[in-house]
Amino acid sequence: MSEIVYTLIEFCSVADVEEQFVFELVEHGILDPALNQDQWLFPSDALNRCLRAERMQHDLKLNLHGVALALELSDRNQQLRQRIDYLEQLVDRFRH
């Protein structure tokens, strides 16, 4: 389930987006597909990222530079939050 990868055509079909949009996402570094014999391969995580980008662009009227920045900051935020949770739990286990 976690190992699914999509070619560009498959990706566009399951995400229900135009190829041009995917090109732009890759160009802005929002998606970073692996390259296999001149063919892009998208991991399944990319799907959620693509849909998030689409929603942000539409709902918040962001251009793709803004979407890229927002996604990056929000990912980093989430990583930090997880890290804080982990450290808090650890401190707790140390105290009791």
Add this chain to the structure above:
Amino acid sequence: MEFKDYYKILDLPPAATQEEIKRTYKKLARKYHPDVSEEADATAKFQEVSEAYEVLKNADKRAEYDELREYALNPNQFRGAGGERAQFDPNFSAENGFDDLLRSIFGDQGGFTTGARGFGGRQAGSMNVRGQDIRYDLAITLEEAFEGGKKSLRLTTPNGNKTINVTIPKGVTLGKELRLKGQGEPGQGKGSAGDIFLKISFIKHPLFEADGDDVTLVLPVAPWEAALGTSAEVQTLGGKVNLKIPANSQNGRRMRLKGRGLGPKDHSGDQFVILKLVNPPVESDAEKAVYESLKAAFSFNPRETMARQS
């Protein structure tokens, strides 16, 4: 539909300018957008704010809404268009008027709903609309994450209860999403069905804390074990192992058990063991005597570095 005070939702006075409304909407949309927000009820809040803006951004609709609002807040004062309408139409109510207004803006659903995809409603032009994705949190134990395997789930969907079988990938980590293709809401027309996404979270474990691919275990040790060194039986997600604790270990010492963590490729993560020195309660005279002799044997000042810095 119940009457909603859009000014309250946007936290603006009714006299706010169009420019203020726009600015506030943009700010709140960024705050509550489910893709960036960490607020608990972000989706509902975002929809509420978007609906308020859709109505208030248009001066005509806003004027109409303002009259309804006036009437809803003061139903006994027959003023404005709502009041006049009420005088001629005994069935008039602020709720009905509000319904009509919403219908004129959003169509038959009579209110702001999420569209086929975007939270803000990507209204499809054609009748072929892909079904909505459904998202759930899937709370599993660290053992389940470590082993992977099949799990049967009962989900409550808008179309009733549904039992699905999920394969949890071996070594799955916190926040990963599992996708069940085509198991979401059915599409309209030729639109394909949406997907179910299950986001992995961990049930609090009595011993381990997960940190990405790694797991950490806090291991209590006695002062003499830390001082003299020992071999201790330590739990890992894959069973017990013996861990050598070197002599002269300090509180907080961190040791690594390679390949005993989570991670997608054969548990690429590690288990970390952090030593926690636990002092035994000293009660009997014999126990006290041991500490007295320790005190005599060592010339040790635990606050030496502090003394040097002050």
